[in-house]
Amino acid sequence: MTAVDTIAVASPRSRRRRLLRKRFLRRPMAVAGLIVVLGFVVMAAAAPWLAPYAPSATDFNALLAHPSSNHLLGTDSLGRDVLSRIIWGARASMQAGFFSTMLALIVAVPIGMIAGYYRGWVDTVVARITDVLLAFPFLILAVGFSAILGPSLLNATLALGIGAAPPLIRIARGETLALREEDYVPAAIANGAGDATIIFRHILPNMTSTLIVQATVTIPLAIVGEAVLSFLGLGVQPPTPSWGTMLQDAQSYLAQAPRLAIFPGIALVLAALAFNVLGDGLRDILDPRTTR
Amino acid sequence: MGGFLLRKVGAALVVLVAASMLVFIGVRAIPGDPAIALGAESRDPALLAQIRHKYMLDRPVPVQYVHWIWLALHGDLGSDQRELPIAHTIVTRIPITLELAILSVLIAVLTGIPAGVIAAVRRGKPEDYAVTTGALVGLSVPHFWLGLLFIVWFAVDLHWLPASGYVGLSHPLANLEHMIMPAIVLSTGFSAVLMRQMRSSMLNSLGADYVRTARAKGLSEWQVVGRHALRNSLITITTLIGLQLGALISGTVITETIFGIAGFGRLTIEAVNQRDYGLIQGVVLVAATGYVVVNLLVDIVYSFLNPRIRVT
Numbered sequence: 337m338t339a340v341d342t343i344a345v346a347s348p349r350s351r352r353r354r355l356l357r358k359r360f361l362r363r364p365m366a367v368a369g370l371i372v373v374l375g376f377v378v379m380a381a382a383a384p385w386l387a388p389y390a391p392s393a394t395d396f397n398a399l400l401a402h403p404s405s406n407h408l409l410g411t412d413s414l415g416r417d418v419l420s421r422i423i424w425g426a427r428a429s430m431q432a433g434f435f436s437t438m439l440a441l442i443v444a445v446p447i448g449m450i451a452g453y454y455r456g457w458v459d460t461v462v463a464r465i466t467d468v469l470l471a472f473p474f475l476i477l478a479v480g481f482s483a484i485l486g487p488s489l490l491n492a493t494l495a496l497g498i499g500a501a502p503p504l505i506r507i508a509r510g511e512t513l514a515l516r517e518e519d520y521v522p523a524a525i526a527n528g529a530g531d532a533t534i535i536f537r538h539i540l541p542n543m544t545s546t547l548i549v550q551a552t553v554t555i556p557l558a559i560v561g562e563a564v565l566s567f568l569g570l571g572v573q574p575p576t577p578s579w580g581t582m583l584q585d586a587q588s589y590l591a592q593a594p595r596l597a598i599f600p601g602i603a604l605v606l607a608a609l610a611f612n613v614l615g616d617g618l619r620d621i622l623d624p625r626t627t628r
Numbered sequence: 629m630g631g632f633l634l635r636k637v638g639a640a641l642v643v644l645v646a647a648s649m650l651v652f653i654g655v656r657a658i659p660g661d662p663a664i665a666l667g668a669e670s671r672d673p674a675l676l677a678q679i680r681h682k683y684m685l686d687r688p689v690p691v692q693y694v695h696w697i698w699l700a701l702h703g704d705l706g707s708d709q710r711e712l713p714i715a716h717t718i719v720t721r722i723p724i725t726l727e728l729a730i731l732s733v734l735i736a737v738l739t740g741i742p743a744g745v746i747a748a749v750r751r752g753k754p755e756d757y758a759v760t761t762g763a764l765v766g767l768s769v770p771h772f773w774l775g776l777l778f779i780v781w782f783a784v785d786l787h788w789l790p791a792s793g794y795v796g797l798s799h800p801l802a803n804l805e806h807m808i809m810p811a812i813v814l815s816t817g818f819s820a821v822l823m824r825q826m827r828s829s830m831l832n833s834l835g836a837d838y839v840r841t842a843r844a845k846g847l848s849e850w851q852v853v854g855r856h857a858l859r860n861s862l863i864t865i866t867t868l869i870g871l872q873l874g875a876l877i878s879g880t881v882i883t884e885t886i887f888g889i890a891g892f893g894r895l896t897i898e899a900v901n902q903r904d905y906g907l908i909q910g911v912v913l914v915a916a917t918g919y920v921v922v923n924l925l926v927d928i929v930y931s932f933l934n935p936r937i938r939v940t
Binding site for chain 2: 464465467468469470472473474475476479480483484486556560563564567568569570583586587590591594597598601604605608609612613616
């Protein structure tokens with residue numbers, strides 16, 4: 337009797353969640369992606385405890401040193417430990433990746449939803465502005481904004497967030513256009529729900545899976561974007577470690593110490609790849625065509 | 629058809645005008661006084677006033693904008709900090725970047741399309757896994773890192789190719805030597821996207837009724853794939869080229885910086901680094917115009933390939 341009760345009590349939502357977890361665990365690539373992503377997040381959060389040296393500590397007895405037991409990945413031209421700088425550099429990357437994507441979502445989703453929900457002139461104005469912003473390639477937009485804001489990690493994050501917003505506005509708008517035609521919208525109106533309730537209680541929850549997938553696609557773009565901006569001198573400023581600034585430094589020593597260009601790049605590719613693989617997996621399991 | 633063209637061109641013009649305003653306002657939002665930058669950091673009020681007057685900085689912003697656009701329409705983008713005509717600088721830099729872009733699109737098409745077709749035809753076989761994995765790696769490896777690796781391998785270690793610089797087309801062999809590495813680096817992202825798209829649209833086409841019909845009437849597998857499935861998949865690819873153009877423009881900025889090619893992309897970074905406002909304005913305006921125009925062309929080509937689009 338009690339067993340029957342528990343089954344009856346299990347909500348469709350928790351059942352769906354369990355189903356999704358099962359689908360996810362059946363995809364080894366996606367699970368591996370998630371593990372690597374979590375690894376980088378831990379690395380960024382626990383950098384002071386994980387890094388064997390301080391990121392800016394110089395060892396003038398070991399300039400451009402080869403990898404050894406003292407310096408697992410060697411040292412750079414100022415004798416700084418490469419491994420420690422990569423671990424600290426994860427902070428800049430994760431910060432830029434997560435915060436700029438969050439910023440892009442916070443800016444884009446309400447604008448896109450309002451345009452898609454109210455349609456009419458609001459939609460026309462939003463669509464035109466998005467068209468204009470999309471006339472600038474993502475990176476050019478980010479370079480432009482960081483030129484306006486000045487070079488720093490915070491400004492690079494802002495610039496990447498604003499740069500990533502236009503495509504998200506389009507997606508949120510498109511989803512809202514489709515979802516507002518669903519039967520539960522008139523049902524909610526009949527129950528006396530206002531526009532805000534319909535948008536935030538009924539439409540937004542139904543597009544979360546799309547947004548999650550988009551976010552996992554945007555994060556690696558932002559991570560690489562941060563590295564590129566820092567590489568071009570428009571992002572993180574030395575001596576703060578970032579994979580982009582490390583690669584910029586490495587450019588002067590390609591003949592003597594090519595490993596300086598290789599290790600930070602591997603970290604960057606691994607992070608981007610992990611997010612992309614995770615995003616692919618999430619898209620597979622969250623795609624409504626396969627879930628329902 | 630005429631109405632469709634007119635609407636498309638009209639929309640592109642609106643986007644262009646708004647983009648030019650955005651550039652103009654954006655450049656004015658850059659902190660720092662442009663007059664001081666133009667006057668070689670001089671603080672002499674008389675000199676600054678003279679510079680402000682010369683560059684119309686003492687006039688209201690809308691007046692400045694109209695003046696700028698008016699001259700721009702006549703091919704005059706003003707002069708940069710070194711008093712060189714901006715339009716001329718841009719015109720000399722563009723062919724270099726165009727060559728790089730065309731070469732890289734060529735490489736991407738020649739690798740991406742066949743690889744995507746092979747992956748679709750041999751679905752689930754090792755070839756398919758090789759292509760899909762390759763595409764994933766291609767998407768995740770950033771241009772600028774791949775560029776550094778190429779320099780380390782092919783220029784520093786093997787001495788096969790020069791690490792940087794540019795030689796004009798009048799020396800075709802030397803030109804190719806300098807351009808091949810940057811072009812390959814720039815092509816990787818696009819090639820990966822093409823592979824993925826080609827694979828999925830070929831899989832769609834291969835499952836379509838007309839392919840079954842083609843097989844049923846006894847055509848060889850080669851004819852079925854090449855003449856029927858591939859031709860229909862190519863339509864999707866046209867749009868992709870338009871969509872990837874933005875990535876291509878961003879890519880040239882980075883690739884040219886790494887390989888020391890004095891093209892349009894590096895001009896952008898130089899302009900930003902030198903805080904040369906006039907130059908930034910001109911470069912971004914030209915880039916946005918090129919982007920909008922190519923997207924318009926893609927739209928038009930697409931409507932020819934797929935007549936259903938014209939109706940909507």
